[in-house]
Amino acid sequence: MKAFGYHKKEKLKSRTELQAIFTTGKSFSVFPIKVFFIEKDTMGTSVPVHAGVGVGSKHFKKAVDRNRIKRLLREAYRLEKQSLHEVVSAQSKTISVFFLYLDKELPDYTLIRVKMKEGLEKLIKKINT
RNA sequence: GCAUAAGCCCGAACCAUCGCCCCCACAGUACUGUGGGGGAGGAAAGUCCGGACAGCAUAGGGCAACCCACCGGUGAAUAGCCGGCCCCCCAUUCGCCUAAGGCGAAUGGGAGAGAGAAAGUGCCACAGAAAAUAACCGUCCCCACAGUAUUGUGGGGGUAAGGGUGAAAAUGUGAGGUAAGAGCUCACGUUCUGUAUUGGUAACAAGACAGAAGGGUAAACCUUGGGUGCUGUAAUGCCAUGUAUAGGAGUCUUUGAGAGCGGCUCGUUCGAUUUCCGCCUCAGGCGGAAGGAUUCCAGGGUAGGCAGCAAGAUCCCAACAGUAAUGUUGGGACCAGAUAAAUGAUGGUGUAGGAACAGAAUCCGGCUUAUGAGGCUUAUGUUUUA
Numbered sequence: 284m285k286a287f288g289y290h291k292k293e294k295l296k297s298r299t300e301l302q303a304i305f306t307t308g309k310s311f312s313v314f315p316i317k318v319f320f321i322e323k324d325t326m327g328t329s330v331p332v333h334a335g336v337g338v339g340s341k342h343f344k345k346a347v348d349r350n351r352i353k354r355l356l357r358e359a360y361r362l363e364k365q366s367l368h369e370v371v372s373a374q375s376k377t378i379s380v381f382f383l384y385l386d387k388e389l390p391d392y393t394l395i396r397v398k399m400k401e402g403l404e405k406l407i408k409k410i411n412t
Numbered sequence: 413g414c415a416u417a418a419g420c421c422c423g424a425a426c427c428a429u430c431g432c433c434c435c436c437a438c439a440g441u442a443c444u445g446u447g448g449g450g451g452a453g454g455a456a457a458g459u460c461c462g463g464a465c466a467g468c469a470u471a472g473g474g475c476a477a478c479c480c481a482c483c484g485g486u487g488a489a490u491a492g493c494c495g496g497c498c499c500c501c502c503a504u505u506c507g508c509c510u511a512a513g514g515c516g517a518a519u520g521g522g523a524g525a526g527a528g529a530a531a532g533u534g535c536c537a538c539a540g541a542a543a544a545u546a547a548c549c550g551u552c553c554c555c556a557c558a559g560u561a562u563u564g565u566g567g568g569g570g571u572a573a574g575g576g577u578g579a580a581a582a583u584g585u586g587a588g589g590u591a592a593g594a595g596c597u598c599a600c601g602u603u604c605u606g607u608a609u610u611g612g613u614a615a616c617a618a619g620a621c622a623g624a625a626g627g628g629u630a631a632a633c634c635u636u637g638g639g640u641g642c643u644g645u646a647a648u649g650c651c652a653u654g655u656a657u658a659g660g661a662g663u664c665u666u667u668g669a670g671a672g673c674g675g676c677u678c679g680u681u682c683g684a685u686u687u688c689c690g691c692c693u694c695a696g697g698c699g700g701a702a703g704g705a706u707u708c709c710a711g712g713g714u715a716g717g718c719a720g721c722a723a724g725a726u727c728c729c730a731a732c733a734g735u736a737a738u739g740u741u742g743g744g745a746c747c748a749g750a751u752a753a754a755u756g757a758u759g760g761u762g763u764a765g766g767a768a769c770a771g772a773a774u775c776c777g778g779c780u781u782a783u784g785a786g787g788c789u790u791a792u793g794u795u796u797u798a
Contacts (some may be wrong), residue, residue, distance in 0.1 A: 289431070289432070290432085291432090291433085291754095335752060336752085337752070345457095345770070345771090346456095346457090346770085346771055347769095347770055347771055348770095349771095350756095350771060351756095353752090353753095354432095354756050354757080355756090355757080357431090357432085357756085357757095358430095358431080358756065358757050358758095359757090361430090361431065361432095362430080362431090362757090381752095392757070392758080396757095
């Protein structure tokens with residue numbers, strides 16, 4: 284597994300899991316990013332963290348803008364994800380995370396990068412407690 | 413050179429690092445690594461038309477509903493495209509009349525839901541007497557009364573030449589005619605209908621003869637002619653996983669139905685095995701019912717995989733046919749295929765100084781709309797030079 288990659292296997296894919304993460308999962312927000320997550324003790328899978336990103340089509344009508352934001356979120360996640368992976372594998376858990384963009388304006392990459400880092404740190408704290 | 417209008421082309425490039433999706437080869441065979449190749453648009457958009465493909469439906473005919481509407485060609489097909497016709501608008505040039513200006517012809521450009529208003533119904537703001545069986549003013553005739561009278565008042569009737577209103581007012585000009593007028597008549601025109609002729613595949617054009625003078629609106633209803641099964645790739649087909657039974661069929665229920673494993677006429681392991689009624693008979697057997705077990709079918713739900721799915725009305729080049737759209741032939745190319753959904757981020761070089769509109773989702777052909785900078789073509793105007 285590449286350290287800074289974001290392979291197909293790491294993506295949060297299943298429709299039911301997404302349903303579950305929105306209805307029963309916990310959430311917190313580091314504006315403009317809202318983080319949904321759900322912890323599981325089940326072992327066996329080779330990937331400790333499944334992650335997905337999203338934008339509401341309400342605020343961004345054009346597909347180009349939505350794609351842009353999703354790309355920025357993915358880029359930030361793949362560069363900052365390492366610490367989360369270490370913590371989760373150390374506790375032999377699996378976790379599903381979803382990052383939702385909340386703002387109505389197109390973001391800057393550096394902002395997304397900083398906020399993603401903050402969000403992941405907060406998530407690690409929540410897992411440890 | 414500049415401006416305006418119309419149309420077309422293009423839709424930044426390169427380097428480094430970290431990443432994403434698909435395919436191929438090798439190592440490996442669970443999954444990963446290495447190397448190589450490919451990876452959004454001219455509109456991918458709107459979903460407005462037309463097809464391909466798929467499923468369902470389907471004797472034949474009519475009505476309704478919806479769509480189309482000058483002619484010919486093109487194409488799989490259309491409301492597309494190409495060429496032509498008609499009509500309207502603009503510009504230029506020429507000719508005629510001329511006070512501004514108007515009329516005609518030619519050329520160029522642009523626009524047109526361009527069948528029927530002479531089958532019928534309806535509607536036509538404001539203004540105006542009246543918006544379609546025209547009489548307000550004016551004008552003319554007759555009668556009555558007043559008056560000397562050419563006049564006035566009232567009543568009856570004729571008249572569309574003139575006035576005013578309006579986007580539009582009942583065929584234009586001249587002459588005859590008349591009480592005054594009027595296509596009432598005539599001449600030259602205008603428009604329409606019919607008939608045949610000539611040219612053209614046709615729309616149509618030209619002149620001839622006969623008839624007519626009906627305002628607009630069909631994007632109000634309508635009439636005529638032509639066309640149309642419905643639903644869309646979340647279509648549809650297949651595979652595996654696997655849970656309940658309320659449906660149907662078979663088998664079994666006191667000696668073994670069935671299931672698993674093993675190359676399998678067999679062996680071995682597991683295995684529900686209950687209750688009631690009738691008869692024979694009293695060990696038990698036979699028949700029926702309920703319940704149960706099990707197999708198959710049916711059908712509901714859940715979450716997956718594969719096909720559909722990318723080599724095609726494909727793209728590029730050349731030749732030939734055609735005014736053109738387009739077609740034929742030859743040569744060459746393989747060019748996204750995801751499924752929460754890939755083509756990105758950062759830094760640098762560098763343009764116009766940080767690049768518009770914008771992201772495939774079954775696939776094609778069109779249409780429409782959005783679009784920064786630049787370039788090209790055509791037309792017109794203007795300026796400079798020769």
